[in-house]
Amino acid sequence: MILRLQRGRVVFVVAFIFAIIFFYLVAQNQYQIKNVLSSATRPLWDKAEGPKNVVTHYHSEGLDVDADVCALHGWKSRDTAGHIKVLDAILISTELDLLEIRLNELNAVVDHFFIIESNATFTGLPKETYFADNRKRFERFDHKISYKLVPGFPLQPDQSPFEQENHHRVEMTDMLRSYIAQLPPNMQTLVVMSDIDELPAAHTVKLLRTCDFGQSIHLQLRNYLYSFEWLVGLTSWRASMHVWGMDTYYRHGQSSDTVLSDAGWHCSYCFRTIPEYATKMKGFSHAERIAGRLDLLDPKRIQDTICRGKDIFGMLPEAYSYVDLFSQMSLEPLTTAVGLPLFLVDNAERFRFLLPGGCQREAPRPPTETGPMVGDIG
Numbered sequence: 001m002i003l004r005l006q007r008g009r010v011v012f013v014v015a016f017i018f019a020i021i022f023f024y025l026v027a028q029n030q031y032q033i034k035n036v037l038s039s040a041t042r043p044l045w046d047k048a049e050g051p052k053n054v055v056t057h058y059h060s061e062g063l064d065v066d067a068d069v070c071a072l073h074g075w076k077s078r079d080t081a082g083h084i085k086v087l088d089a090i091l092i093s094t095e096l097d098l099l100e101i102r103l104n105e106l107n108a109v110v111d112h113f114f115i116i117e118s119n120a121t122f123t124g125l126p127k128e129t130y131f132a133d134n135r136k137r138f139e140r141f142d143h144k145i146s147y148k149l150v151p152g153f154p155l156q157p158d159q160s161p162f163e164q165e166n167h168h169r170v171e172m173t174d175m176l177r178s179y180i181a182q183l184p185p186n187m188q189t190l191v192v193m194s195d196i197d198e199l200p201a202a203h204t205v206k207l208l209r210t211c212d213f214g215q216s217i218h219l220q221l222r223n224y225l226y227s228f229e230w231l232v233g234l235t236s237w238r239a240s241m242h243v244w245g246m247d248t249y250y251r252h253g254q255s256s257d258t259v260l261s262d263a264g265w266h267c268s269y270c271f272r273t274i275p276e277y278a279t280k281m282k283g284f285s286h287a288e289r290i291a292g293r294l295d296l297l298d299p300k301r302i303q304d305t306i307c308r309g310k311d312i313f314g315m316l317p318e319a320y321s322y323v324d325l326f327s328q329m330s331l332e333p334l335t336t337a338v339g340l341p342l343f344l345v346d347n348a349e350r351f352r353f354l355l356p357g358g359c360q361r362e363a364p365r366p367p368t369e370t371g372p373m374v375g376d377i378g
């Protein structure tokens with residue numbers, strides 16, 4: 001009798017301890033548990049966002065864009081030839097390598113570039129002003145660049161990082177408006193709207209410059225992770241091109257139901273050095289994904305994640321069918337670098353980290369380009 005009571009008490013205490021450990025772990029990993037539950041069931045209840053009307057895209061090296069090529073896409077050619085300006089407007093954080101590839105890719109088809117950066121991340125942490133500090137590197141394009149530094153602000157407890165991001169988009173709209181207001185009235189203005197890691201191909205911009213696609217169109221981009229070694233799929237659609245009008249504003253959400261297929265590249269988390277990964281993970285608008293798990297910022301873990309093509313937050317991919325979910329969970333490394341930006345392939349040695357087989361990241365750069373090199377003792 002006494003023995004049975006004691007055994008009951010032991011079972012109770014053990015169960016109690018397990019319950020406490022269980023609830024502690026649930027509380028600690030709330031965000032991850034929610035992610036697994038929602039990602040694993042997403043194909044059942046969610047539909048992909050974004051434009052549904054996909055325009056088949058025709059391109060081959062050397063193809064001349066003329067009225068016939070426009071017709072192939074279902075468009076007429078523009079009658080504004082000679083009275084058209086194409087502007088490229090981007091928000092940048094740290095990705096100077098992608099910026100250099102972009103300026104070279106688009107130089108021949110874009111008339112003017114607009115760049116905004118901040119001295120704080122979207123979550124309000126102070127950051128270097130990478131573009132302002134490295135303008136010499138982009139000297140060749142200086143005459144075509146309008147730049148604005150938008151000071152960041154520390155977030156109040158009731159503010160989300162999206163407010164800071166939105167503030168940058170409003171500033172960009174202002175900068176575009178005042179530039180466009182000074183152009184001759186018969187000038188038609190097209191604006192490419194995308195983040196720095198979303199790069200339309202030059203041939204795409206040339207096509208859209210020549211053919212009348214309507215008021216606005218989204219650009220479907222090949223979606224890469226960490227470098228052009230890991231292809232997630234044609235899942236990126238937010239970049240867009242607009243005919244600028246009285247009430248156009250700089251945006252990143254859906255503005256049209258039409259999207260041009262295979263129009264360029266979206267390279268997410270394509271950084272040269274490991275510290276940039278930690279900065280980005282703490283600094284962008286989804287920073288809650290870290291949710292107190294500082295082990296996610298461990299440099300060794302980040303390096304390993306990049307070389308294996310796994311999710312940097314240790315989460316399941318956001319896919320809308322089980323076929324996509326499973327293929328995105330185990331990406332295969334590409335062994336092709338065909339169809340990439342010309343400047344990247346032309347400078348493959350400098351941009352090794354962006355190409356297949358180049359997953360090993362460099363040691364951090366010295367703080368300034370002109371300062372003494374690490375280990376340089378005269």
Ligand SMILES: *[C@@H]1O[C@H](CO)[C@@H](O)[C@H](O)[C@H]1NC(C)=O
Binds near residue numbers: 119151
């Ligand atoms: C950003 O710059 C502004 C104006 O130069 C300054 O007042 C502000 O303190 C800076 N913010 C950070 C986070 O460095």
